[in-house]
Amino acid sequence: LKRFSLNTGEIIEVVEDAVKRFGFKGIVLQSGxxxxxxxxxxxxxxxxxxxxxxxxxxxxxxxxxxEFYRKAFDAGAKAVLFRFETSDSSLxxxxxxxxxxxxxxxxxxxxxxxxxxxxxxxxxxxPGQNAESVINDFMFAKQLGCDMYSFGPFIPHPDTPLSVxxxxxxxxxxxxxxxxxxxxxxxxxxVTTALESINPQARxxxxxxxxxxIMLNLTPKDYVGFYDIYPNRATVDVTVENQITDxxxxxxxxxxAPTDLGI
Numbered sequence: 001l002k003r004f005s006l007n008t009g010e011i012i013e014v015v016e017d018a019v020k021r022f023g024f025k026g027i028v029l030q031s032g033x034x035x036x037x038x039x040x041x042x043x044x045x046x047x048x049x050x051x052x053x054x055x056x057x058x059x060x061x062x063x064x065x066x067e068f069y070r071k072a073f074d075a076g077a078k079a080v081l082f083r084f085e086t087s088d089s090s091l092x093x094x095x096x097x098x099x100x101x102x103x104x105x106x107x108x109x110x111x112x113x114x115x116x117x118x119x120x121x122x123x124x125x126x127p128g129q130n131a132e133s134v135i136n137d138f139m140f141a142k143q144l145g146c147d148m149y150s151f152g153p154f155i156p157h158p159d160t161p162l163s164v165x166x167x168x169x170x171x172x173x174x175x176x177x178x179x180x181x182x183x184x185x186x187x188x189x190x191v192t193t194a195l196e197s198i199n200p201q202a203r204x205x206x207x208x209x210x211x212x213x214i215m216l217n218l219t220p221k222d223y224v225g226f227y228d229i230y231p232n233r234a235t236v237d238v239t240v241e242n243q244i245t246d247x248x249x250x251x252x253x254x255x256x257a258p259t260d261l262g263i
Contacts, residue, residue, distance in 0.1 A: 003034075004223050005031070005034065005036040005037070006219075006220070006223060008041070008044075008045055008048070010220065011029070011045060012045075012048060012049070012052075014218050014219075014220060015027055015049055015053055015055065016052075016053065017218075017240075018055070018218055018240075019053045019054070019055050020053075022240060022241075022244060024055060024218075025054075025055060025056060026055060026056035026057075026058060027049075027055055027056070027057060027058065027218065028058040028059075028060055028081060028215065029042075029045070029046070029057065029058065029059055029060065029061065029077075030060040030061070030081070031060070031061050031062070032062065033061075033062035033063060033064075037061075039064065039065070039067075039068040039071070042061065042068070042072070043068070043071055043072060043075050046059075046072055046075040046076050046077050047075045047076060049076070050075065050076030050077075051076075056078060056079065057076055057077040057078065057079070058077070058079040058080065058081055058119070059072060059077045059079070059080045059081070060080065060081035060082065062082075063103075063104075063107060066110055069110060069111065069114060069116075070114055073114050073115060073116060077116075078115075078116060078117060079116055079117035079118070079119065079147075080111050080116045080117075080118060080119065081119040081120070081148075081150060082107060082108060082111065082118070082119070082120055083120055083121050083122055083123075083150060084101065084104050084105060084108065084120055084121075084122055084137075084140070084141075085104070085122045085123055085126075086101075086122050086123065086126060086129065086133065086137060087101070087122070087133075087136050087137045087140035087141075088101075088129070088133050088136070088137075089101045089102075091126065091128050091129060091133070092104070094128065095126065108120060108144055112144075112145065117147045117148075118144070118145070118146050118147055118148075119146065119147065119148035119149070119150050119188075119190070120141055120144060120146045120148075120149070120150065121137070121141055121146070121149045121150035121151040121152075121190075122137045122141070122151055123151075123152065123153070123154040124151055124152065124153050124154065124168055124172070124173050124176050125153050125154040125167060125168025125172070125173065126154045127154075127162060127165045134176055135179065137151070138151070138176075138179065138180045138183050138184075139183065142183055142184050142187070146187070147187075147188065148187070148188040148189075148190060148213060149180060149184070149187055149188065149189045149190060150190045150192060151176070151177065151180065151189075151190075151192070152173070152192030152193070152194035152195050153167055153168050153170070153173045153192075153194050153195055153198055154167060154168065155167045155194055155197065155198065167198060170195070170198050170199035170202055170205075173195055173198075173202075174195075174202070174205050174206060174209050175209075177189060177206055177209055177210045177211055178209045178210045179210075180210060181209070181210030181211075182210075188212060188213045189210055189211045189212055189213060190211065190213045190214070190215065191203050191206040191207060191211045191213065191214045193215070193217070193233065193235065196235070197232055197233050203250060204250060204253075204254065207250070207251075207254060207256065208254060214247060216235075216240065216243045216244065216247065217235045217236075217238075217240075217243065218240060221239075224236055
């Protein structure tokens, strides 16, 4: 597995292209829980983006200290994408023996107290998970007051201990998303890249069955192939221009129109 990080200049270049060339109104700064960017470096990056571009900044940078998230909000980041993965504490402990669901939830409470817009959710089809557990996850996410739901299929990577487990059937995940729409008729429900990766028609089917939000991948082509969290990841070889064209054509074909490009 090749580790990679974009430097500040590369990220600013991506943001400038997204905002000035393509008209994006929101971007997600995403990373693993990696010390490459310390708190001060990341805060400086957020400030640079907000000082120079009229763009909404989402953070997806994992578990960092509380003070960082308070300062990041003041610096201009106003939303976080932070999944709890599963609301089943026993299952969570099996998957994360060195972490705790309680701590994960504490972060979500912290974000809410600070004032962040929160996108959260979990994985569908985890080993040991049943349909009741999935419904409990949906109810838990609604109870949290999530502004956007991010629920996608568990896709095992062949080089991990969970490789012996099967991913869920796309139809099962799509039905689950439809149930989530019934639970929250007015929420934003994301079509995850993982769902698109197991079924090329999943974006269309999900939008017809309950989802109403999509995200486009702005990672530069020199890096995008290194993001190897599961096999056959969607949009790896698709340019930003083509992603936008494909998204607009899809929305038009199902009688929809975008409200915010990039959010």
